[in-house]
Amino acid sequence: MSRFARLLFVFSTVASVAGCAGYQLGGVPPQEMVEITSIAVPTFHNDTQEPRIDVLFTNAVIGELQVDGTYQIGSLESADAVLQGTITRIERRQQRSVPSNTIRSRELGVRVQFSYLVRRNDATKELLLAGQLQGASEFFPLEEFEISERPVFPDAARDLALQLTAAITEGY
Numbered sequence: 001m002s003r004f005a006r007l008l009f010v011f012s013t014v015a016s017v018a019g020c021a022g023y024q025l026g027g028v029p030p031q032e033m034v035e036i037t038s039i040a041v042p043t044f045h046n047d048t049q050e051p052r053i054d055v056l057f058t059n060a061v062i063g064e065l066q067v068d069g070t071y072q073i074g075s076l077e078s079a080d081a082v083l084q085g086t087i088t089r090i091e092r093r094q095q096r097s098v099p100s101n102t103i104r105s106r107e108l109g110v111r112v113q114f115s116y117l118v119r120r121n122d123a124t125k126e127l128l129l130a131g132q133l134q135g136a137s138e139f140f141p142l143e144e145f146e147i148s149e150r151p152v153f154p155d156a157a158r159d160l161a162l163q164l165t166a167a168i169t170e171g172y
Contacts, residue, residue: 029070030171032128038072039065040079040121045086053153057087060157061164070169081128082121089113111136112156116164131167135160
């Protein structure tokens, strides 16, 4: 190999490695969460009249946190922090009406209001993060309203889980 070829090889290797400097795999956590490596997620509290959505939303958030990989999901005894959440309100809004009858809905939207706290899981119970989010989805109502509305909650849970994961792992 000639001297020029060796110099070119060394230069291209250094340039390609230097180009990756500063990148890291996974999210860059907010400053408050830098020391946290594991998080416990107990079942969220449900302040609404909608049955069983607390477990649905909790499982959606745990799933998104696992996919993201920034934090390990731990037990209440061993985790560095605890994520507590409350489903505070469900809003249903008309998105589109039937042209001949504006009272009758052709499409409805559902928004689920949610508040959360992340606390250190030690003697201090220091508040690390807090906020409010909303998960949303739409559906087309059928004659059996409850049957047509029920599938909208997993979509809203996933929407909220994506937002909450971004808030906890990347700060936005």
